[in-house]
Each structure stands twice: as structure tokens, then as C-alpha cells.
Amino acid sequence: MKEASSKTNDHCLSRRSFVILLIMKGSMMKKLAALGLLAVLVITSIAPAFAQDKVTLTWYIGLGTGAQPEQQEVQEAVVDAFNSSQDRIEVVMNVVENSVAYDTLSTLIAAGNAPDIIGPVGTDGSNGFGDSYLDLTPYVEDYDLSIWPEAAVDFYRTDAAGLIGLPLATYPSMIWYRPELFDEAGLNLPPANYGDPYVWDDGTEAEWNIETMTELAKILTVDANGNDATMEEFDPENIVQWGFDYQWYGDGRQIPTLFGNFSLYDPETGEAVIGDAWREGFQWWYDGMWAENFIPNAAQEGSDLLAAGNVFNSGNVAMGNTHLWYTCCVEGTDWDIAPVPSYNGETVARLHADTFRIYEGTEHPEEAVEFLYYLVTDASLDLLGVYGGMPAVIEDQQAFFDGLDETYTQGVNWQVALDGVAYADVPSHEAWFPNYLAARDRVTQFVTLLNSTPDLDVQAELDALQADLQTLFDEAS
Structure with a gap:
């Protein structure tokens, strides 16, 4: 973007030089001036196109948890961090109270304004729209799924719809x-x-x-x-x-x-x-x-x-x-x-498990999967801090149980919970x-x-x- 602006300024200066030369040199200078002006117009028209190349994704929150003020604050920080980390995708949040979230989402879908990302929400809460989620299978081939137990990933595979989510919070x-x-x-x-x-x-x-x-x-x-x-x-x-x-x-x-x-x-x-x-x-x-x-x-x-x-x-x-x-x-x-x-x-x-889903009609499935993967990996601990739930990412689980031990001091056999996922x-x-x-x-x-x-x-x-x-x-x- 900066490069396009610089080129535009240079050509503006060149245009003024051509005007001076036009007076001095006659018809030859007229032709050169015309070419210079054409270059300015072409570059000026291209610059807005560069600015519009950013894909916008809508994250719909409220069908499950996520609408509480303390949750919204963390979610906003997560979105800001993602948006500032790259220049291709802009995520915007649409937060709706849980009591009206189902009807609101139904209306958005019927009007052709469906969001791209939906959640966090559990299996039961998402099932009102259970035939409307994107099969992630062809989009996650280059993502590392080994950070989760295999059974936790398979939990989101269905015969009818394929892989419809990636693990975030699990409740064995x-x-x-x-x-x-x-x-x-x-x-x-x-x-x-x-x-x-x-x-x-x-x-x-x-x-x-x-x-x-x-x-x-x-x-x-x-x-x-x-x-x-x-x-x-x-x-x-x-x-x-x-x-x-x-x-x-x-x-x-x-x-x-x-x-x-x-x-x-x-x-x-x-x-x-x-x-x-x-x-x-x-x-x-x-x-x-x-x-x-x-x-x-x-x-x-x-x-x-x-x-x-x-x-x-x-x-x-x-x-x-x-x-x-x-x-x-x-x-x-x-x-x-x-x-x-x-x-x-x-x-x-x-x-039981909570995660995010992608609407099957999204116009930007690859970008939506990129954001979803960010939510369930880099942003997961921040989100789980306000959502609750055992982290699905294996290396994050011990810290979660250490926190529970501060409340329940009897020495709970948490290994049973970890093993139960299998x-x-x-x-x-x-x-x-x-x-x-x-x-x-x-x-x-x-x-x-x-x-x-x-x-x-x-x-x-x-x-x-x-x-x-x-x-x-x-x-x-």
C-alpha cells in the first residue's frame, strides 16, 4: 500500500513537469504528457483495489457461551491480536444474547447474511443448525492435528457431514x-x-x-x-x-x-x-x-x-x-x-465439548479455517480462562488441573479425566x-x-x- 502511494506521488510530480515542458517543447511534449497522465490514472485506480483485498469474516457469538461482559473483553482482545498479526483477514464480532441467539441466527441465514464462524457452542447447542456446517476435511490437511488426542478430533467427525470442528474445550x-x-x-x-x-x-x-x-x-x-x-x-x-x-x-x-x-x-x-x-x-x-x-x-x-x-x-x-x-x-x-x-x-x-464451527455457505472457507485454528490453538488458553473447560491441547492440560488442585485439595485423580477422552x-x-x-x-x-x-x-x-x-x-x- 505504501509502495502504491509513493508511485502515485512520483507520477503527480512528473505530471507537473510535463505541463512545463509542454509549453516549451510543443507537440512531442503533449504526447509524453498524455502518457504520464495515463500512468497516474492507472495507478490511482489500482490503489483502492489493494485496500479492498482484505477478507472480512464475521464471528457469531452467543449460541453457546461468550456473551458475558468479561468474556466479550477477552474475545475482543483475541480478535485484535489476530487482525494485527496479518494483513489479509479482518474479523468482526457479532455478539448476541443466548436467549435470542437461535432465532437471530435463523434470521441471518434466511436473509443470506449468515456469519462465517459460529461459537463457542457444544454439540447439542449447535444441532439446531446441524446440517449447515462446513466439512473441514479438505481444508486442514496442512494443519497440525497431532496437538490433540486423536479421539478428541474424531469426536467431531460425523458420517453425514464429515469433520465439522476442531477441539477447544473438552469435558470427559x-x-x-x-x-x-x-x-x-x-x-x-x-x-x-x-x-x-x-x-x-x-x-x-x-x-x-x-x-x-x-x-x-x-x-x-x-x-x-x-x-x-x-x-x-x-x-x-x-x-x-x-x-x-x-x-x-x-x-x-x-x-x-x-x-x-x-x-x-x-x-x-x-x-x-x-x-x-x-x-x-x-x-x-x-x-x-x-x-x-x-x-x-x-x-x-x-x-x-x-x-x-x-x-x-x-x-x-x-x-x-x-x-x-x-x-x-x-x-x-x-x-x-x-x-x-x-x-x-x-x-x-x-x-461433552465446546468449539467453533464454520457455516457451510461461507465465501471464504480457507480464511475461516485459518481463524478457527487460531482460536483453538494460540488463543485457546485466553478464551478458556473465561469459558471454562479442560484444554483439548495436550500440552496445556496440566496447568488446568494444577488450578483445580488449588480449590480441591484432597488429591483428585484427574488422570481419570484425561484418560477418559480415549x-x-x-x-x-x-x-x-x-x-x-x-x-x-x-x-x-x-x-x-x-x-x-x-x-x-x-x-x-x-x-x-x-x-x-x-x-x-x-x-x-
């Missing part, structure tokens, strides 16, 4: 447990590592699987008289401590994931499917509430005894299954974490399906029915759910 799941309650029951603690067996108090070993965890959960479920759920005297109407629960399970697809990876939609056939593993998982959960009583039902979860829904934090649930983000809401130091149990020899530690559910339990919001609501209705109603035929209700999902999927197509 694990079993959270209360050592004090195990000690009171005379039980050894759960295993510390994936692949380790559970050791019973008599020294015998058992595979750490759903069956073993269920046995423990029954022993750890206690009524007001001190009887546990394995005893004939146990009173299921007067329980004061439960052996297991899922801590906040969203629309309910988290529940059967302990039993295997699965999606409710087959993109190749367009069919709604509920696999045998998930059918068994929902049946196990239902029986645990209403027949075997080691899992609290909805009314019990909402009671003061179980902290009005924050059940594990109440201290009256011995084991809970949830994600690393639960450090937001657990108090005290009498807890630790353990691997999730296997089922039929398979271990699935479902994963067992992530692919496809994700939050995977996209057609007519996403309506179909998800139908799943929620099913789960609400199960945890509030005894004496149901669970398999018949699953059949009804599958039929309703098929109707909703067909409506979308």
Missing part, C-alpha cells in the same frame, strides 16, 4: 464417588485406572463393569433404619442414601450411553433407530429407580434431601455419573473420581438428527415419563418413541 465423563460412604459400608473404593478390576473386601477381583457397579450401588443404598437395598428389611419408602444417579442428564440421551455408542438416527436410511444397547440402558435405569431402588426417581431428586436436583453435592448419593464441568457445582473435598464401568467388554465415557462416544449421544428441536423434545418427554411413573412397559414406550421420532424425521425431509 467419569464416576464421581464419596470415599466416606464406601468406608462406612466397609467397601473398597472403585478402581483408579481404566482396565483395573474392582477388589472386593475379601480380596476377590471383579471386572469394573455395570454389573459390579450395580452391586455396589445396592449396598450403598440405605434406608432410615440403616438397612441397605440388598436386605429383606430394606424400606424403599424411607430411603436416606442412594447408591447411584446420573447428575443432570439433559434430554436423557446421556443415560444409556454407559451401555454403548449410539445415535437415534441412521443418516444412510433416514430411519429412527433405538439399538439394543440403549434399550438395555434405559431399562436398567428404570429398574434402578422403581424395582431395585438404588437410583432416585424424579420426585426424590427434587427433594431437599438431594439438594433439589444437585444430588451428588447433597452428600446422600454414593456414586454419580457426570462430566468434568461439574466442578462448577460440587463443594467440599470428600469426593474423588473413577473410570466409567464397561458393558459387555466395551467402555464408553461420553464426552473412550469418547463416537457418534456422540448428542448427535444431530432431522427436525432436531422437536425430536429432542420428544426424547425429553419419554425420559420424564420414565423417571416419574412406575409400572411402565419400558420397551413398549421405546417402541412408541421410535415411531414418533420417525414421524418427526419424515416431516423434516
Whole structure:
């Protein structure tokens, strides 16, 4: 740009010289003057074109987190640093409150004004636009993906859309447990590592699987008289401590994931499917509430005894299954974490993850991928400082856990969280399906029915759910 301006000034000076020579030299000077003037006009017309060569990308924030004032301040600094680091791309932010972010984005897309970058947002939050994201596969061939665990990258690969994101924040799941309650029951603690067996108090070993965890959960479920759920005297109407629960399970697809990876939609056939593993998982959960009583039902979860829904934090649930983000809401130091149990020899530690996505209709996919890669690498620690979440970049993870140790001083076995990423559910339990919001609501209705109603035929209700999902999927197509 400076070079173009210099040339323009030189030619302006030359033009004035030609005017003087024109008076002195006649027609020959007229021709030379005309050529000089033409050069000035050409260079002047080219200079604005150089200025307009910068690509503008819009970053849409609010569909997930990112709209809080302290977050916006960091995001602005990240954008300023990127914009000043090169002269080809200019990023502008569009921050929208979460409560209106979905409708606003829908309007922008319908009007042909879709943003280029969207996020941060989790899998579920992004699924309202799940068929609208760019497949990054052909654009990341020259980028280093080895900085992340392979499973963390594969988490963003789908059969229907390809690679739709790169890892930023990951939230592995694990079993959270209360050592004090195990000690009171005379039980050894759960295993510390994936692949380790559970050791019973008599020294015998058992595979750490759903069956073993269920046995423990029954022993750890206690009524007001001190009887546990394995005893004939146990009173299921007067329980004061439960052996297991899922801590906040969203629309309910988290529940059967302990039993295997699965999606409710087959993109190749367009069919709604509920696999045998998930059918068994929902049946196990239902029986645990209403027949075997080691899992609290909805009314019990909402009671003061179980902290009005924050059940594990109440201290009256011995084991809970949830994600690393639960450090937001657990108090005290009498807890630790353990691997999730296997089922039929398979271990699935479902994963939650936040990142950015690129709209498939972007006019500048290569530049958008360049900015996305910057966000999840160079800028990731700054962003995660206000977003929260375990860094997906391997070399950044130890510092994150060192920070947690300052709050939770009991010596939490964080290695379980790190190792759990390798067992992530692919496809994700939050995977996209057609007519996403309506179909998800139908799943929620099913789960609400199960945890509030005894004496149901669970398999018949699953059949009804599958039929309703098929109707909703067909409506979308």
C-alpha cells in the first residue's frame, strides 16, 4: 500500500513537469504528457483495489457461551491480536444474547447474511443448525492435528457431514464417588485406572463393569433404619442414601450411553433407530429407580434431601455419573473420581465439548479455517480462562488441573479425566438428527415419563418413541 502511494506521488510530480515542458517543447511534449497522465490514472485506480483485498469474516457469538461482559473483553482482545498479526483477514464480532441467539441466527441465514464462524457452542447447542456446517476435511490437511488426542478430533467427525470442528474445550465423563460412604459400608473404593478390576473386601477381583457397579450401588443404598437395598428389611419408602444417579442428564440421551455408542438416527436410511444397547440402558435405569431402588426417581431428586436436583453435592448419593464441568457445582473435598464401568467388554465415557464451527455457505472457507485454528490453538488458553473447560491441547492440560488442585485439595485423580477422552462416544449421544428441536423434545418427554411413573412397559414406550421420532424425521425431509 505504501509502495502504491509513493508511485502515485512520483507520477503527480512528473505530471507537473510535463505541463512545463509542454509549453516549451510543443507537440512531442503533449504526447509524453498524455502518457504520464495515463500512468497516474492507472495507478490511482489500482490503489483502492489493494485496500479492498482484505477478507472480512464475521464471528457469531452467543449460541453457546461468550456473551458475558468479561468474556466479550477477552474475545475482543483475541480478535485484535489476530487482525494485527496479518494483513489479509479482518474479523468482526457479532455478539448476541443466548436467549435470542437461535432465532437471530435463523434470521441471518434466511436473509443470506449468515456469519462465517459460529461459537463457542457444544454439540447439542449447535444441532439446531446441524446440517449447515462446513466439512473441514479438505481444508486442514496442512494443519497440525497431532496437538490433540486423536479421539478428541474424531469426536467431531460425523458420517453425514464429515469433520465439522476442531477441539477447544473438552469435558470427559467419569464416576464421581464419596470415599466416606464406601468406608462406612466397609467397601473398597472403585478402581483408579481404566482396565483395573474392582477388589472386593475379601480380596476377590471383579471386572469394573455395570454389573459390579450395580452391586455396589445396592449396598450403598440405605434406608432410615440403616438397612441397605440388598436386605429383606430394606424400606424403599424411607430411603436416606442412594447408591447411584446420573447428575443432570439433559434430554436423557446421556443415560444409556454407559451401555454403548449410539445415535437415534441412521443418516444412510433416514430411519429412527433405538439399538439394543440403549434399550438395555434405559431399562436398567428404570429398574434402578422403581424395582431395585438404588437410583432416585424424579420426585426424590427434587427433594431437599438431594439438594433439589444437585444430588451428588447433597452428600446422600454414593456414586454419580457426570462430566468434568461439574466442578462448577460440587463443594467440599470428600469426593474423588473413577473410570466409567464397561458393558459387555466395551467402555464408553461420553464426552461433552465446546468449539467453533464454520457455516457451510461461507465465501471464504480457507480464511475461516485459518481463524478457527487460531482460536483453538494460540488463543485457546485466553478464551478458556473465561469459558471454562479442560484444554483439548495436550500440552496445556496440566496447568488446568494444577488450578483445580488449588480449590480441591484432597488429591483428585484427574488422570481419570484425561484418560477418559480415549473412550469418547463416537457418534456422540448428542448427535444431530432431522427436525432436531422437536425430536429432542420428544426424547425429553419419554425420559420424564420414565423417571416419574412406575409400572411402565419400558420397551413398549421405546417402541412408541421410535415411531414418533420417525414421524418427526419424515416431516423434516
